[in-house]
Amino acid sequence: MAAIKFIASACLAGVKCRYDGKDKKDKNIYLQVKRGKGLLLCPEQLAGLPTPRKASQIKIKQGRKSVISSSGEDLTRFFLRGANLSFRIGKRFKIDSAYLKRVSPSCGFGLKKIENKIPGVTSALFDKKGIKIYPR
Numbered sequence: 665m666a667a668i669k670f671i672a673s674a675c676l677a678g679v680k681c682r683y684d685g686k687d688k689k690d691k692n693i694y695l696q697v698k699r700g701k702g703l704l705l706c707p708e709q710l711a712g713l714p715t716p717r718k719a720s721q722i723k724i725k726q727g728r729k730s731v732i733s734s735s736g737e738d739l740t741r742f743f744l745r746g747a748n749l750s751f752r753i754g755k756r757f758k759i760d761s762a763y764l765k766r767v768s769p770s771c772g773f774g775l776k777k778i779e780n781k782i783p784g785v786t787s788a789l790f791d792k793k794g795i796k797i798y799p800r
């Protein structure tokens with residue numbers, strides 16, 4: 665079996681784990697994962713959030729980053745849990761790069777639009793810990 669080279673947002677490999685119960689399949693990621701080169705993770709599912717679930721957004725309040733659902737529930741603790749679990753799993757496999765879904769309060773990274781420049785909770789942790797992120 666090929667050595668695992670990278671982490672991939674599970675939805676990019678075709679897993680229907682998004683908040684709306686759909687995927688965002690990227691054919692290249694899917695094929696690499698199928699060949700055993702990528703490790704699938706969905707931080708939000710790892711945290712115990714259901715699928716489908718309410719859409720969430722990152723908000724900055726008094727300098728603190730929170731994740732709030734469309735119904736106003738503060739889900740920050742789930743997003744932090746998902747980020748920490750994802751990092752720990754990646755570390756266990758000695759993975760130092762990740763293909764992450766571009767628009768997401770967990771996996772989002774590297775967006776050009778000003779209002780979306782805040783990285784997702786998982787991608788921010790990966791970045792801080794030195795995992796190279798390739799936004800998709």
Ligand code: SF4
Nearest residue numbers: 674675682706765768
């Ligand atoms: S948390 Fe990441 S992997 Fe899970 S659905 Fe959202 S973007 Fe995809």
